[in-house]
Amino acid sequence: MRAVLCKAWGPPESLVVEERPTPRPGPGQVLVGVKACGVNFPDTLIIQGKYQFKPELPFSPGGEVAGTVLALGEGVQGFAVGDRVIAATTWGGYAEEVVAEAGRLIPMPDGMDFPVAAAFTLTYGTSHHALKDRAKLQPGETLLVLGAAGGVGLAAVELGKAMGARVIAAASSEDKLALCRAHGATDTIDYSREDLRERIKQLTDGRGVDVVYDPVGGDYSEPALRGMAWNGRFLVVGFAAGRIPSLPLNLPLLKGCAIVGVFWGAFTRNEPQRNAANLAELMQWIGEGKLKPHVSATYPLERAADALNDLLRRKVQGKAVLLTGR
Structure with a gap:
């Protein structure tokens, strides 16, 4: 072979x-x-x-x-x-x-x-575990997805919509954001030309977002964390930008928010029965047309x-x- x-x-x-x-x-x-x-x-x-x-x-x-x-x-x-x-x-x-x-x-x-x-499997499994098990995303909450046109990002956009959240997609070009809108994003942020923190404020009337899904890291993590709402959950998924950011720990204190790690691979090994149930739910949503991998x-x-x-x-x-x- x-x-x-x-x-x-x-x-x-x-x-x-x-x-x-x-x-x-x-x-x-x-x-x-x-x-x-x-x-x-x-x-x-x-x-x-x-x-x-x-x-x-x-x-x-x-x-x-x-x-x-x-x-x-x-x-x-x-x-x-x-x-x-x-x-x-x-x-x-x-x-x-x-x-x-x-x-x-x-x-x-x-x-x-x-x-x-x-x-x-990997992208939707990761994003589903992140939003369901780690963030406990609720209908009506606001979800910000960084790197939203990438594999796990676009999966998070679709899953956020399927779970009843308002989804704000952030990416680096208009064609990427158009793809995100086609997959369920309500609002978009082009962080190649817009100030991420200020745009979050505008889109949420100053309240902030309930959940941040961050597979990017680098320069985008801190402004996204500063854009969190009270009781928000910041999901650390990966570092596609190539740099692991150092975040000021006074921010989760002041905002009453949580920084939560997401490692789907370890979850599949440590909690195989819950992972199997999650995959069954994803397959059901695929069959119902709620998810369309791109x-x-x-x-x-x-x-x-x-x-x-x-x-x-x-x-x-x-x-x-x-x-x-x-």
Whole structure:
């Protein structure tokens, strides 16, 4: 099988495509023939040795795939060869075949194609866990989403609307904000030309926002925190801007707000039953048409570096997906 390999820590250009032996599923595992693999910001970190997990070299990046079951390990029940599935893998997905834990597979809904399925789990799982479990977002509350045209950001926009919130989307260009409005944003902020803090004040009549969803970090975190309402919740999701901000801790004191961390991967391992219930709810919403994952670009395996660099340069709206051609 072909696989994109990280043989040494480095940038996307250091990745290579090579033939590798087909892996074998062990007890409780499933071999998945990969049709599509989602491209996510953690992939850019894991190949540099900067992510929470550091696989043994060489390895393939890629944490979410969609494909068909090729073989079952000992003791696996509930799946059969040929089933269409979505699998969370943490890494290993940039390949034609990958072994996944059976407990981290979910059946693909009828009518869902492989690229959309591969673009769904990580972004919507992260954003759903953030808004439901960590922020406890309520109908009628105001949600501000930073980096709102990116993968997790656009998912948060859609989920915020589905959960009955007023959604303010913040992004860096009008075309990105137009996409956010098409996916449910009520109001928008172009923080490339507008003052983020002042615009929050204008849109909320000085009250502030109840929840901030921040996958960006950098220079945008502090003004967003200053725009919080009383009893607000500031969700720390990631640092796509490349810099982890230092926030003045007097702000949560003065505003009576909370800074809350979001780590969906750890949640899936520590609370698998709650995660399974969340995924079931997401699948229901997909079936009801409440959620429409947006895939803006697809690439063959050989162009994995291009996909990652486009993600780093913020050229990707919604999700980018690798296709194996199988």
